Amino acid sequence: MSDDRRAILRDNPGTATINASSGYLDNVRNLSVAANKENIPTGTGSSPTDKAASTPAATPSQPAPNNRKRKAPATPPAPQRLPKADELEDIIINQPMTDNCDQVRRKINRALDAGIITKTALAGEIGVSVKSLTGFLREHGAFKGQGYSSYPAAWEYFKKLEVFGYKIPNKTSAAKKRKTDSAAGAEAGAANSAGVDISDVHLEGEETDEVPVYDTCDEIRRKIDAYLKRPGVTMAQFCRDIHAQHQSAKRPANIHTSQLTRFRGMNGARAGATSSVFYGAYVFFEKLRIKEKKPMTKHRQDMEEAWPAGFDRTDDGRKSKGIAPPKLSDPMDNATPTTSSNAVQPIQQYQRKLVGVRKVTAKKKIEGHRTAVTVNNWTVVGQTSQMKRFKIGDLVVFMEIDSFIPKTDRFWELWPSMTDLFNGEQGLRVRSRAVAGTWSQGMIFPLEQFPEITTHYQKRIEKVGKDNATKELLSYSWADRLGIKKWEYPTHERPVTGIIGELSALIQKPGNWRIQDVGNVVFHPHTAKNRIYQVTEKLDGISMHVYKVSNSSTDLLSFFPALRPLPSADKPDGSIPIPPTMQTERSRVGVCNRSHEFFDDGKNIYWETAKASGILDKIHEIPFRNIAIQGELVGSHIQGNTMQYPEGKHEFVVFGIWDIDAKDYLATKTVELLCKTLDIAHVPVLGYGPVTKYGKNAEEILAFADRLGPGKYGGIKEGLIFRANDDWKTGFKVISNRWLKMTGK
Structure with a gap:
């Protein structure tokens, strides 16, 4: 928030200010402790004891309360108008963030159920994408969803409404009636849905759960979404239906609605291929197609031609051991039918094609x-x-x-x-x-x-x-x-020492397409308006990672180079012992570039910069067990010093945090907030918004990059990085042509 917004409130000067940033990290660490102190069970909004304390008990001197219902007023009061964004922008909250994820979700759902705001409008009000908000709402649990930027943003929004004096209304009686009518219709439809008997349809291989699958995971998700919209169809019944399609001795004990929700929330042709939901749903829909005597679609015919033996259900796009990040698959391994030119095509995982x-x-x-x-x-x-x-x-x-x-x-x-x-x-x-x-x-x-x-x-x-x-x-x-x-440029003026192995496969290599490669996707009418980006300055440096892995995560540690004394001719015993910077009581700590991990031998420029930045201590304050902090190593001896750093000065500047356990990046706003709270250098953020804020096409956005001013040390800025707030795969970079000309790169 800008400085002018931090002035005394125009309409409510007595209201105390709130610093949500400083409270967020404490909340992440101590959320369960705060809940216990308030006597609030995790995942609930209030406790029975609180409710009992707020209800006055009858005393002998007081008559017992009259339990008869009071008549409603003849004319109900008009609902209060929802404040607009400009009415809330001067309100700054001044208390720690004490609501857990479930409590914030309840506030969101209450507002949506009351009909005072739509999901799209709410996403716009709190400055996140609809995808981020939807993903946050799909999670369940007090601590589930902390990585979404929607969590702190929504908490702050509803707290502002509270300070403003706005109270979220309950559902109207008309809304309740619509819900009742809808439920009655669902019950009526359930009987019709249950009447569809597919037990007499047999598919080859179903006894051993080896029916060849000729659909991608995304196509099955589309069919599930359409089927669940049928009158009377419920998620619980559908889970029972697809569980019944598993017939081998290794069939799952059951399929829960949470598994179905998790599968529906994935994205990608292979994402969820190993799920029991995927196979069961395919068999169910195939039997339903045969029962309803519907012909095979062209898509189905194309799939049989592309995959004669069926879709590979053992590969969900991740490493074979199941705990590695998604692999970069060769797009020619599996053909998929071309889609309509009007469809929004996804940006593929970055892998530069020279x-x-x-x-x-x-x-x-x-x-x-x-x-x-x-x-x-x-x-x-x-x-x-x-x-x-x-x-x-x-x-x-x-x-x-x-x-x-x-x-x-x-x-x-x-x-x-x-x-x-x-x-x-x-x-x-x-x-x-x-x-x-x-x-x-x-x-x-x-x-x-x-x-x-x-x-x-x-x-x-x-x-x-x-x-x-x-x-x-x-x-x-x-x-x-x-x-x-x-063609590789000389990146270091100093030799790099102490290489002990390759970068672990558990750490995602960052990378972004150039706008010239993905402009048609980025500027698609649907994508350009609805996707919110964090826009940062692109630094002319070298990729650098600092990671920590808990000593208890033995399954993960096997994916990192073994720690052993480093051979050295400079030492009398011929080796350098493992320094305490690399192995603490709690975690293994490592420093890497894009391709290798380094030993702290006292001469390595990556380790020197990590020590000077204080990141080796601060990484333990970030409340995630196994993470890799990613950023740029910049300075006077890097990339020809186009950024004009003073001689001998180097920095580690963070742009992202990779959650090794979740195999995904933390939301951009979460990373920015953590860096601000822990005083970690973060890449300069120019703002948040749709790509159209900076240009209507690739040509205009390249021109915008050419107009960027000098950096903090006077060097010309290389360009911009656009990262979607909750989906790094959709990010891209804009390299200034002016920078290319002046640097000769």
């Missing part, structure tokens, strides 16, 4: 006998005589900036330009350059120039059809097959 097949989306002539060809949102400028062979809609091979093209016979036409050296090899580094006032970023080649690609493409067309084959081809990376490497 070389890929793209589709030409635009073409125009510019001055100087040159033509600009656009693939997605990347523009490549060349001589018109060379560019005339490319037409809109053509598939071409696109090589991104930072691609290093080796000097081979395949690229003989580029030999005169191949003057760069990389790891002793001669070739061409693809750079950003300004040509006739237009930025050219990348190189394109005719698809026919690469027979290994066209041969593979033709085989896939024959197997899965042209639409599926094209979708696969656009998702594939061809850098390794074509011998193209990524």
